[in-house]
Amino acid sequence: MSNEPKLHILLSRKQIEATVKRLADEIRKDYHTKQPILICVLKGSFMFMADLIRQLDFPLELEFIRLSSYGRGRESSGEVKVVQGLHSPIKGRDVLVIEDIIDTGLTISFLLEYLRKKKPASLKLCALTDKPSRRQAPVNIDYLGFTVPNKFLVGYGLDWDEKFRYLPDICILEE
Ligand code: IMP
Numbered sequence: 001m002s003n004e005p006k007l008h009i010l011l012s013r014k015q016i017e018a019t020v021k022r023l024a025d026e027i028r029k030d031y032h033t034k035q036p037i038l039i040c041v042l043k044g045s046f047m048f049m050a051d052l053i054r055q056l057d058f059p060l061e062l063e064f065i066r067l068s069s070y071g072r073g074r075e076s077s078g079e080v081k082v083v084q085g086l087h088s089p090i091k092g093r094d095v096l097v098i099e100d101i102i103d104t105g106l107t108i109s110f111l112l113e114y115l116r117k118k119k120p121a122s123l124k125l126c127a128l129t130d131k132p133s134r135r136q137a138p139v140n141i142d143y144l145g146f147t148v149p150n151k152f153l154v155g156y157g158l159d160w161d162e163k164f165r166y167l168p169d170i171c172i173l174e175e
Pocket residue numbers: 044069070076099100101102103104105106107108151152153154158159160
């Protein structure tokens with residue numbers, strides 16, 4: 001018997017591409033005159049952010065933030081820390097947070113609260129995927145790509161223990 005994890009494609013690169021375009025259209029409509037700051041939540045959102053901003057043909061700024069919560073396992077510990085913070089002030093700015101996946105909601109709730117204290121003019125959330133079945137903290141997602149089942153997902157930036165981020169499709173990692 002092999003210990004190789006089994007992967008099944010849940011969302012193909014084609015589906016992701018179409019959805020990123022749709023999200024970009026929604027975001028452009030709301031932000032094209034606002035010079036927003038997009039905050040990419042590292043590491044999982046890097047690929048999504050890169051594809052998204054290539055579709056956003058208007059002035060915007062980018063920030064990156066890195067949080068720790070998961071450790072190396074598959075479960076959110078609920079204890080979130082800012083490992084790498086923002087470089088520019090966001091006070092009075094229109095801020096859009098870019099996330100790969102909302103699972104328990106604990107990480108993003110912490111982050112939105114952390115950012116709200118810095119007094120942005122507005123604060124919204126764009127998430128590529130949402131796993132609502134595991135929610136522990138309520139989260140309002142302003143721009144959502146896909147609702148996904150309660151499975152562990154890898155690829156398109158998402159990892160399991162730093163593995164599989166490079167896959168171009170979003171795959172279910174079987175037990
Ligand atoms: P939450 O605090 O449980 O909502 O977890 C959010 C973070 O955990 C996400 O930003 C992801 O980085 C990571 N995460 C949650 N579910 C998955 C998954 O299925 N695959 C890979 N990473 C995940």
